[in-house]
Amino acid sequence: MRTVPGFDLFFIAIHALLIPLVGLVAWLVTGLPALFALALALLAAYLLLALRRPLRRRRAAGAPFPGEWREFLLSRSPFYRGLDESGRMRFERDVRLFQAETRIAGSGGAAVSWPTALLVAAGAATMLHGRPDWEPPLHDGVTVYPGFAFDRNYRPGRGSIAGQAPAGGPLLVAEKSLLEGFAGERDGINVMIHELAHYFDLEARKGGLRVAADQARPVPWGVAIEMAYERHDFAASPLPDYAALNEAEFFACASEMFFEDPIRLGASCPRLFALLEEFYAQDPRFIHLAGMH
Ligand SMILES: [Zn+2]
CATH class of the missing domain: 3.40.390.10 (Collagenase (Catalytic Domain))
Known part of the structure; x- marks a missing residue:
């Protein structure tokens, strides 16, 4: 078992890049900067959830x-x-x-x-x-x-x-x-x-x-x-x-x-x-x- 399986981190990184990117595109297309701010808020919420498992494993391993x-x-x-x-x-x-x-x-x-x-x-x-x-x-x-x-x-x-x-x-x-x-x-x-x-x-x-x-x-x-x-x-x-x-x-x-x-x-x-x-x-x-x- 890996403390944090590499596969998990790969998906978290991909999602963490995509969310602000979509927000940026939405801002550029609509001219509404609030959409980008919304994407950043989503990103923070996503990271809080997605990192729970790797952090739990790190704690357990240590x-x-x-x-x-x-x-x-x-x-x-x-x-x-x-x-x-x-x-x-x-x-x-x-x-x-x-x-x-x-x-x-x-x-x-x-x-x-x-x-x-x-x-x-x-x-x-x-x-x-x-x-x-x-x-x-x-x-x-x-x-x-x-x-x-x-x-x-x-x-x-x-x-x-x-x-x-x-x-x-x-x-x-x-x-x-x-x-x-x-x-x-x-x-x-x-x-x-x-x-x-x-x-x-x-x-x-x-x-x-x-x-x-x-x-x-x-x-x-x-x-x-x-x-x-x-x-x-x-x-x-x-x-x-x-x-x-x-x-x-x-x-x-x-x-x-x-x-x-x-x-x-x-x-x-x-x-x-x-x-x-x-x-x-x-x-x-x-x-x-x-x-x-
Ligand atoms: Zn048997």
Whole structure:
């Protein structure tokens, strides 16, 4: 994540130039200087509104990262633990930016505890670490349910759904399963990474991302992941059975293992690993190895 995405500033600058220009033309055509004054007033109002988001992001990026949060991440995230000092600072800034931009609430809009909000953001910061130009694909925020799971009717404490990624809705996650995913070990299970991967997948398809995979020419992301799914040997796979359900679950489960146990995934499925390495533009094996010392 960039503190202020360049794209945003580009549009603000274009608008900020156009508004007084239109006012000037109106003045010249009509002979009424009041029209130019009106344009200047409009410009001031526009800048007040348009700069709110970049200023909010700057404030968030510059806010100190509490030592308590750092300790918590060190004990919970092998990925964070393995980052060097500058990597950790960028991770922390991404956590702050994510939290400034993304609604994270309990069911019914209740507030969530700081460790929960921190782990939600840590999932996004982990996955975005190699893609500083990407923004989290969570337009509708995150809703946290109490307990380990909820059922089809979103009743907490029942059923077996630990998380869900509805298109056009908030990411849903059960709080205790979220914490369990960040228990600090390398078991390849992390519900936050799994559900976030679904949104990254959707965004990459919508945005027309192309990857080279091992083809001569880059192919659309949807094609690349479909080919990987079709050639995957599920009988010999370290991925859970659920990954065989369809290509979306395949990618989500593979992403969990990519970030949680990359050494195992890289050793058993090198082609799949290479595809994810290209997608996320990072190789978490080095980070995990550094964190083991
Ligand atoms: Zn899934």
